[in-house]
């Protein structure tokens with residue numbers, strides 16, 4: 001079969017490799033759609049500490065069951081399924097407490113296990129035993145199902161900062177994740193949703209699709225002033241930083257209203273993880289600062305249901321489709337910001 005093998009920084013090529021077979025307690029999929037994201041672009045450029053090349057990458061996976069190993073009863077040949085990306089162990093203290101996203105034994109598809117930029121992929125037992133293989137409901141396409149995993153991560157973050165009725169939410173970063181944050185915040189009942197970015201082109205591309213109450217181009221407009229005016233002088237009740245920017249995190253602490261909740265959704269570059277902020281703002285304003293690390297199997301199921309019910313639309317966020325042979329072009333489109341969501345279609 002053909003698969004995109006990552007061999008090191010900026011070395012990602014489609015090669016002919018042996019087609020894998022499902023062993024006991026495993027499932028073999030024909031991959032129909034595998035979306036790309038900022039993490040793939042990061043891996044492509046710099047590698048990742050948890051990924052040892054060579055490896056087939058791609059972790060936003062949807063496909064069709066083509067064979068089922070002994071011992072698996074949850075799916076059958078022909079089923080359309082979506083696969084979790086982060087795989088919790090299911091047994092440690094964090095998993096037992098229901099906080100699977102911070103499982104210290106977490107593994108990932110496309111990191112420790114071959115991923116979805118391939119014609120076929122094995123779903124390992126580690127995924128199946130934590131209920132990480134989800135049936136795609138009728139009416140949801142493979143492409144849409146490939147966006148379930150990033151939406152699940154967005155859902156985890158918004159649950160943690162309790163986005164809900166009446167919130168005024170500022171999303172900083174207008175990439176695909178920022179778009180999903182805007183859509184989900186609306187679905188959860190936010191009264192107003194704002195979208196800001198330092199890249200005016202990317203902001204326009206995304207704002208034209210997700211239609212925030214106000215899009216703010218940080219390269220030409222004063223975000224702090226505008227957001228204050230838009231929230232009757234209070235500041236947003238929730239700010240989500242969906243960009244690898246320490247400056248955005250610092251600004252969020254300044255702009256949040258008293259009692260505000262801040263989600264540091266986007267991680268910072270590992271060589272620049274420090275920020276400098278007035279800690280008294282956190283103290284006096286009683287701010288809540290919250291991280292977000294991927295998603296649990298249950299977030300994936302909920303995200304799939306949100307898409308199936310039409311509460312969160314994702315089809316129009318997919319602006320670019322490429323075949324497996326062009327996976328590198330797909331990642332370049334992610335990097336350049338000319339696309340919102342890029343999906344690789346290995347079966348075409």
Ligand SMILES: [Zn+2]
Nearest residue numbers: 037039060150
């Ligand atoms: Zn991703």
Ligand SMILES: [Zn+2]
Nearest residue numbers: 089092095103
């Ligand atoms: Zn665990």
